[in-house]
Amino acid sequence: MQRKQLAPGVFLTELDAEKFNRCRIAIHLRYPARRESATDAAVLSMVLERGYAGCPDMTKLSRRLAALYGADLGVDLSSAGGDRVLSADICGIKQQFALAGEDLVADYADIVFGVLFDPYLVDGSFDPEAVRIEKESLRRRLQSEYNDKRLYCVRQARRRFYGDNPAGIELYGYLNEIDAVTPRTLRTEYDRILSQASIEVMVQGADAEPVARRLLDRLDAIRRTPAQITRLTPVPAAPVRHYTEEIPGLTQGKLCMLFTRDGAEDLPSIHVLRMAMGIFGGTATSRLFRNVREKQSLCYYCGSSALRAAGVMMVDSGVESANIDKAEAAILKELSDLCARPVDGEEMEQCRRTLLAGIDAVGDSLSGLASWYYGQIMRGEPLVDPEQGKAQMLAVTPQQVQEILQSYSYSVCYALTGRGEEADA
Amino acid sequence: MSTIREKAAAAVRCRRTVLDSGLTVLCRTMPGYSTVHAMYGTAFGSTTREFLLDGKRITLPAGTAHFLEHKMFESEEGDAFALYAKTGASANAFTSWDRTCYIFSATSRIDENLDILLNMVGKPWFTRETIAKEQGIIGQEIKMYDDSPDWRLMTGLFRCLYPTDPIRDDIAGTVESIAQLTPEMLYACTDAFYRPENMVLAVAGNIELEQAVEACRRAGLDKPAAPHTVELPEAAPEGPITRRELQFAMPVTRPCFALGYREQPIARGDIKREILCDMLPDLVCGGLTDLYRKLYDQALVNPEFSGDYVLTRSACSIAFTGESSCPREVAQMVRDEIARLRRDGVDPELFTLVKNQMYGELLAVLEGVEDAAGQLALAFLKGTTLEDQIAMLASLTPADANEALQTMMLPENEAYVEITPQQ
Structure with missing residues (x-):
């Protein structure tokens, strides 16, 4: 394991993957969760997964991944205490298994960096059609919580337990706030994330140097003030x-x-x-x-x-x-x-x-x-x-x-x- | 084909042996790995409900195989989980329509763990008291699945498609059916189906074949088992689909639906047909298709919408399931797409991409110890091998898919199930 700091709040970790046939590049952007933009953050992760400037079409991106011998791309939003982590990771077969000698790692890096750092924008904001579709998808997802009664029970308990505590900010946002999400509000949230996030890139089974260069190139034009880890205060004890x-x-x-x-x-x-x-x-x-x-x-x-x-x-x-x-x-x-x-x-x-x-x-x-x-x-x-x-x-x-x-x-x-x-x- | 198979065999690197008892042992040694995953499986699942043991007819209530799986963890000496706890292994088991498998993962004391696994399955112990205790736990498991819309869709679909085949009954049975179980019934099942020649031990990770074989010897699995004759009745031809549609209510937010097709049963070892069953739903509405894109962008389905297949000894079906505000509209769009593909043929480029994706998934399986052992065992229980599956996939052409479309997913073999939100 080798970890090095590339810039303030930017780190790259290289891990051994010799025994595996596949390699993996993961990028994690950790930033403070904010109640007022929780729904924007949820829609944003879904819009980013659809495509990026170099391949804006969702189906074409899926087909490109399939052509790369079934590479897996994931864009996820997760909780880390009082922070959120927006992650993109790609996993595919190693360079030496490419049948036609194509540069697989460069393609993987193009895609995973593309979805996080080079989104498809229309007039400076996110694509209105993609935002409309993913808002609807999020709406259905939030409504579906009720179908899984185990999950529903846990979430209902959490809501009562946390109340207004920052730890209780909903990871996937709020149903009644979806209508207020616009391409412009997504852009604002995206810019906030890029500005405040501490960035961790994990490289396994691929040459880390080109990945590091690519990362620094992408960050070069962004004014950044990475935030510290948010500390939470536990919910006060009270009668059951x-x-x-x-x-x-x-x-x-x-x-x-x-x-x-x-x-x-x-x-x-x-x-x-x-x-x-x-x-x-x-x-x-x-x-x-x-x-x-x-x-x-x-x-x-x-x-x-x-x-x-x-x-x-x-x-x-x-x-x-x-x-x-x-x-x-x-x-x-x-x-x-x-x-x-x-x-x-x-x-x-x-x-x-x-x-x-x-x-x-x-x-x-x-x-x-x-x-x-x-x-x-x-x-x-x-x-x-x-x-x-x-x-x-x-x-x-x-x-x-x-x-x-x-x-x-x-x-x-x-x-x-x-x-x-x-x-x- | 032979060159492809050789390459596939080199990738799979599975060593195998058949012991004198008839038990097959499969091993994929994975250098550099710490974990060993073992799967000990029998081709006995929920759909085996009737058989002749030494000439005596045995009829089982629904849920027997699954109940037996639970009871195998108990012996006169105590609970197998307690024994595994002493070694640090994590253990589990599962039952499906056509198999029951017992598993453990461990990074140390592998010999002890293999002994626990082989002995707990090899030395069944059932009493009326322990059966009664398990009925409570399994009753709760049955009720948990009763609240799952996805599970209820599948069981509802099988009820429509199969008037008589045992696949129409829930794997875990019902509270009433498992109440009929007796120790004698369970012993008859172990005598008939937990015999070495009906089983496979598949191991993967930090282990050699010799270590697994030695464990089998310690468990007495190297010698022929007590002789029993077991006959499975020929599956009676399934009658016509009498119920084409089923609708019921559950506490859900929007309708859930399943569009399913009853296919001809697939002969054991017919890999080509099975891979086509796996592939066709992806060609109809998988994530790479224009239809999926249209359904998703028009907010007609969730990302979970998909097609899949289920295969047992006597049944084969393909089902498309999802959640939608307009379930009938989606079902019709799927029907239309199947008809279009049948008429116009599949897009060769899409076919190649789907094939690439499946190929990548098969290779990915070989990288994880759990998946590797699991897939080796599963392939064996289906009468095939992973290398044969890879080789067959590589040889498939769009013409094979087009030919299959002429006889599969036909309107006359269809049923539709819908769950409506409860008022």
Whole structure:
């Protein structure tokens, strides 16, 4: 792994990919999330994926990728604490496998840089037709959330939990704000992103030098003031609020419980957090899986996860509507038991072995290794390789696991059932 | 063709052996990788509902194969998940219409993990009490799928297309059907279908064939198993499609639809026909087509709109599914495009691009340990190999697609399912 700074807020990381037949170039633009332009940012990522100045037509771009032996292009928007990350990545077969000797890497770079830095503009703004189409697509996507009841339950719980906290800004924007998105507002958001973003380029299996030159060329004309990582304040602790929403025709009830880490001074170590989640509800040997699912047969799925920067822990579960109260109590009992006393050595080691195996495996895929390093960059940590990461995981103690679980307080419970009305209980 | 196959074999680099027990072991060694992924699979899925075991007729309720999959993780000594936890492996299993597979991924203690895998599947243990406990968990799984519009579309479509074939029943069955299960039924299934000659062990990653074979020896899989005769009844010819349309309501925001076609069953090992089933939906309305572009730009479909195929021993179908405010309009546009392609032939340039894309996907599969082991096992259970699939794909021409279009996706073999938003 080699990482170097090319300019203020601009870094390039080169990773080994010798054993793979494919190569990958990924560009990540990390910038502060903003409530008022959240919907613009969502539409923007979709418009960018349609094409760029050198290939504005969506179908022609798809065909160009297919001609490059089925190269994959993705443009994604994701959350990173109080920031957003607009990413474009392309993955395709390595240069030496080109059948006609064509310069594949140059083509990959053209496309991935094109979609982020050379968009197709009409009179200085985004193409009105592309914006119209993608606004409609976003509208359908947001409306579709309701079709997936597990996802819907989690999002409804999040909305109640976060309220106006910046951590709760919707990644895909707001349905009632789509109409206000215009080619001009997209251009404003795009310019803000280019100006404020810290830029990370990850190159795997391709010559990094031409990529670096290309990046600096693109940034040359842009006035930039890269922003620092946005720090979030956890949602304040408060008495638990219960919400129940009836959905006629729902067969299986859904339950989402959210906990806040209000009052904790420092962000926890990612390794401690992963161990805590693994033991509580993140693996097939976790307390929730073994006791709530297997022993009590209360649900088919019941798992826990945590967002480190936002200070939130979540448990979601699919349960019989009539058993929701029982499942909630069973989940809280498991948490309470873990908070009351440190887990024993064997339980700790079982979880640790699973997580260590996961670290061992990161080098077995292009995206796994890139995520390993980019995750650390996003957390603002000194970069360590997987072996060093394993050493850090080995150092986690039962007391640390107990302490971190004790630091969460129960905040919101959202349930979907086939009965009752949505109301504060 | 032979040169292409040789090149494909060089890319796949799969070593194989058949043990005296009849078990096939496949291995793709991947230098430089840390992980080993193993898949132990049997050609027994939800659509096997009747068979003769040593001359005795066994009839199974819907959901048996899937239920059996869950129960295989339990033995008299305890839970296989607990054993895997001691080694750090992650394990899982899945059941489809025509197979059940047990998997693990691990980066260390590979011998122990192989022992756990082969023993948990090789030494079934069922009691009335443990069956009753599993009925609760699986009941919740069934209900979860009942809330999935995508799943309900597919099961609804099979109900229309197949008046009798077992594909019309949900893979997991129903709460009522799995309530009929007994230990005796489950033991009959393992005796019949979990025999070595009906199974495959595929491994990929940081492992050699010899290590996998040695594990099989430790599990006693190198010797012929207890003799049983198993006969599967010939699939009765499917009657005419009696229900062309099905409509029902669910809590969704806009209509969801499936347009499906019942095709002739594909003979085991007929790779060409299967690849064409995979390719034709992409030629009709895949992301590279003008039709997809038109549907997307006119806000008639979401990006998830697509066509796919399902293949079992006795059934084959192609289905286009999506979500749309104007589902009937979209279905008609798909029908019109199929008719146009049948009349005018496929665009040769588009055909080549779709073929390139599929070729790239097949090669990409070989880079991941999970995909590699999974696809090796899957190909074996279908009576073929990955190298044969790659070679066949390379040899396909637009004429093959045009010929297939004359007999596939015909209007008389069609059904339409629509989910309407619940009031």
